[in-house]
Amino acid sequence: MQEVMEKMLNNLGMSDSLNKPDPLPCEYCGKDRPQTLIKHPFKDEMRWVTCACECMIERNKQFEREQEAHRKRIKIEKALKLSSSMEDIKAMNFENYQIRKGAESSYKEVWSAIENFEERGKLGILIFGETGNGKSHLTAAGGNKLISKGNSVIYITEKDLLSRLQATKNFNNSESFHEIMSACLEADLLIWDDFMSSQRLTNEEKDWIFQIINGRERGDRPIWATSNLTPEEFESDEIAYKLDDKGRTWWRIIGNMNCVYNRASNYRKAKAMARVLGITVEEYENGVR
Numbered sequence: 001m002q003e004v005m006e007k008m009l010n011n012l013g014m015s016d017s018l019n020k021p022d023p024l025p026c027e028y029c030g031k032d033r034p035q036t037l038i039k040h041p042f043k044d045e046m047r048w049v050t051c052a053c054e055c056m057i058e059r060n061k062q063f064e065r066e067q068e069a070h071r072k073r074i075k076i077e078k079a080l081k082l083s084s085s086m087e088d089i090k091a092m093n094f095e096n097y098q099i100r101k102g103a104e105s106s107y108k109e110v111w112s113a114i115e116n117f118e119e120r121g122k123l124g125i126l127i128f129g130e131t132g133n134g135k136s137h138l139t140a141a142g143g144n145k146l147i148s149k150g151n152s153v154i155y156i157t158e159k160d161l162l163s164r165l166q167a168t169k170n171f172n173n174s175e176s177f178h179e180i181m182s183a184c185l186e187a188d189l190l191i192w193d194d195f196m197s198s199q200r201l202t203n204e205e206k207d208w209i210f211q212i213i214n215g216r217e218r219g220d221r222p223i224w225a226t227s228n229l230t231p232e233e234f235e236s237d238e239i240a241y242k243l244d245d246k247g248r249t250w251w252r253i254i255g256n257m258n259c260v261y262n263r264a265s266n267y268r269k270a271k272a273m274a275r276v277l278g279i280t281v282e283e284y285e286n287g288v289r
């Protein structure tokens, strides 16, 4: 037994006597590997061991960094695959985003969430306001910014999310429930477009929504949501009781988000109205009639 252990220690690079052994050259860079004295595990003696060369340690670190970057890339790709209408979303960035009147606070909030992404943990954003006022563009632009910084981001509309989870029940569906669910839980950021827009939720759908919200909260990961709710609807019991009859889930979601009311108007409507009135969109938005 003792002999076996001694042999093992020798193989691990421990000298078999008290003498300092000849230095061993590194097989990569040829420099002598460092040696150090350590206490023998069973005997009351110090023994020499030959350590790994610096260059080897550096190479291992580099390997780990590459592995980590590779894992991250795969995670980003996996998240992107799940996103709704990818091409549209990729095209939405800050270069082609215009801050319109009433959108200033949501713009600031999104930038603050990008710049403090790590520190904010599970603290997300809920931007609500009129349809077509640029909420989706703003959150997608923020998501793209985070992707460029190496984060995995899923951008999905509520309708798409629920119908894809529903579709996993079909026998020959290529996406499994677990695939979608785990991507939604593990992505660094989940952008949930048209949050709470479903007219009626089945118990099963409520349960899925709960699983995602709960899972992300536990994982300390944020959700950025956009919603066409009006401030009145936002405060109403009806919306609070949509997910459970005590309103617990709703208030829990809200507790994890900075809620911002985007007062900007519907851009499509503004454009159409400006045309009707023969004025520019800016004039229309500034109340020129």
Ligand SMILES: [Zn+2]
Binding pocket: 026, 027, 028, 029, 030, 031, 053, 054, 055, 056
């Ligand atoms: Zn070396």
